[in-house]
Amino acid sequence: MSTLSRRHFMSGALAGAGLLAVAGRPRHSRAAAPGTAKNVILLVASGGWDVTYALDPKPGLATVDVPAGTLSMYGDLPIWTDPSRPGVAAFFAAHAAVTAVVNGIYVRSIAHPECMKRMLTGTPSSSNPDLAAIAAHETGRDLPLPYLILGNSAFTGPLAASAGRAGSRNQLVTLLDPAQAWPPPVGVAASRFTPDAADEAAIRAFVDAGAERERAVRGAHGYNRRRLDDFATSLQRGDLLRGEAAGFGQRGRALSLTQQMDLAVDVLEQGIARATMLDTRILWDTHDGNDDQNAYFDTTFRALKGLIDDLTARDMLDDTIVAVMSEMSRTPKLNGDAGKDHWPVTSAMIIGGGVRGGRAYGGSTDELNAALVDLATGERDSSAPGTIQTDNLVAGVLTLAGVDPEPWFPGVEALGGFRV
């Protein structure tokens, strides 16, 4: 993407939308200081992970059934590890210093969709945007695709214009690159018309003129004006995205976690997106056979190590936050099917730039209930008025990403302590 195209982009619809405040910002500001805008990678383990497998060790308690393992300390960070899931130990051995674990997050529900929207948005409404959508909008709205959704669950709410999905088979690339467009059905002659550059310019002029006429009549105010702004912006974002088609790889692949990670880092590095949402592609909902979590943790942490290695190698880690979440955890005790059911208290990991890593924040009781926490420090505090709620967590991550959470979470105290 050329600087010229960026300037042209900004001088068009976005300027009309009053978004010039972000013009001129480098696409990728390296060595960003804490509090400045950062990329966000949101990795979701859908289905509910069992935090006792790694993040919230509960050894020697009659109240909690735990897997095989030992307590390993990485700095001040206690992690439950076992040779049967070496990916966990390998990850923390390499990256504990930039990893903060937050335990005892009270989700206030035990149904998957409800918990998912609460964890990701910090609110009980699916009409609200998730933390990555907010970060993308606030710090990357001048980019071609501020929020690239590669996983499944994501919430964009009123920020939908800034988001886009690659599709379950990466079909976005078939719209970006004519060479990868889906072929017509067998026996049907191709009728595709591929406008050349001059055609595209003429078509754009026609469409822009139509939109401006509509703006003059129906689009001067309110909802209509916002939709017309989005319409104009979407055209320009689409153009910029086409210029980055090569970054999206090949059509037709159901993106594995590692493929999502590769693509995510690419688009962040190239300034296509500010935030991405990924999914582990594992269903963690182990109502029976809870020991499947062992392999899930191993697989996920292996991939996660690769992601952080990659970000480090590309000198991007300081400018990027990786938030790893699951919408819920599992009950402390095994059920009759050797599984564990839904549990409303879970854990998350925050990794990357500006993170005060190497330790855990928050905490849970011996019954795996959320402990009382001083939100300013993230320390357990029996005199504190409450536990970590999802809005505290999301507001804290937003702060780390360089976003003032107050307009999004008025009066909510952002979880602190894990910021350098």
Add this chain to the structure above:
Amino acid sequence: MKRWLLLLGGLSGACGGGPGGDDGPGPVGEVIDLDPVKHLVRASMALRGVRPALAEIERVRADPGALPMIVDGYLDTPEFGETMRDLHNEAVLTRGFSLPVLDSLDGHTTTEMAESLGEEPLRLIEHVIMSDRPYTEIVTARFTMADEIIAKVYGVAWTPGGETWQESHYTDGRPEAGILSSNTFFIRHRSAGSNWHRGRANRIASALLCYNFLDRDVTFDGSVNLADPDAVADAVVANPACASCHQTLDPLASYLWGYRNQLNIVGLTEYPIIPFYVPGNEGRWRNSSGRPPSYFGQAGDDLGALAELIAGDPRFSLCAAQRFWSFMAQVDLEVVPLELASRLQQELIASGYSAKALAKAVVLSDEFKVAYGTSDEVADQLVGLKKVRPEQLARLIYDLTGFRWRTESIADDRGGPIGLVELAKNDVLGYRVLGGGIDSTDVVEPSHTFNATSSLFARGFAAEAAGFVVDRDFAQADAAQRKLLGLVSPTETGEAAVRAQLAWLHARLYAESVAADSAEVDDSYALFAATLARTGDPSHAWKTTHTAMLQDLRIATY
């Protein structure tokens, strides 16, 4: 076309009438309505996803009072039936659900499987509505709907040579209760064993009553050991913090014990699947929650009784009104004004529960025909531009050009080839979610605005359709058989002829009555002429012109 709007605490109570009285705040702006022709276009798009016929436009232009009669005609079209399925899928969320392709399916593709199985409850709803049965039958009908694949997979009757979709019946002893008897609904919305069908009960309440138990914060009493099933069972009855929800949710779930918790999809080896409803299990609530089936305190024995209770619940008709308005007006379900929803509810009830009457009331309401507001205060939440959904765009483009954007893949997906895919209506290879639609699993709320991917989808669709329709039309010697280019020959480039053709295109594509020398046609002619001058190829110039016109805001919104 003007209606005053006052700031009196909400749009719903403020529309209509004249300037405010002495004791209220003064007018802060105006609501401007669509003109009758544009209102016709919006009604046609909302109900069918296609443009009005040119003759209908002329009728309304001559007599705006003709609109209701034209709308009546729309309600009997197959496109309205499709719209009803689209609308109700946002409630039942079954579209796209499928099962593996097994040998017994004789080579069906996974796309065919999904377009069959995922539509079972939606086809039932469509059938009830299109055959003018009371809307309550979506839960009380004593049949399901089956096509050939459903017949094979679920083991229900289907007669070859008849209609593709036919009324059919489960024979496993389940009560017949409309979509409450749907295998697809309950396989798609499975129950974890320890959940005791509560999730399904909430899905029913959410879909049919617009009542979501999970909207409330769940406050867990720390004194309850949630890991102990016996303690939990006691708490949901005796602990006030738990019982406030569970005392209604659990008895609702008790109706559902006849259904298996879930289907072992990985272990499927043959069709039909095992009976998914086991009458002998209906009483298992006694060994679980211990709460007998009841509907918010009203007793009823089985699914049939539940269906009658739902159908008679005022929340059912109110929810229908909310859903119809939410879908057609493109506002969130939660913010549909209660006064408006109540008015639409009364229309539904007064019509004998005619969903067609409800849909008609929606599109003919004053609130539906708003075009814009004249101040930010008035216009802030005034949805005066409605975005075309991917499914609507597919119908619109097909109606205008005869083009369906499709691909075909032999790639394996769940045991069989993906097969023939209509890209605007598909999530596996297609662009439905990228275009702002839902996939019914991870994306369950549509987007009514534009983003980079919806733009790329619309632009790609326009270019493909333009290439198709120009080649197709110019291959037709008989101009009367052409879809869009009936007024010019393939080599005709004279300005007068081209302008006349463009004026006709403005009428067909945009429902605009413009003269050949109008400013509107000046724009499209300039595009055509410049492209012709550059390429020397009339076909290329027409394709460029069509590509532009088919992605214009006048196509993307209504």
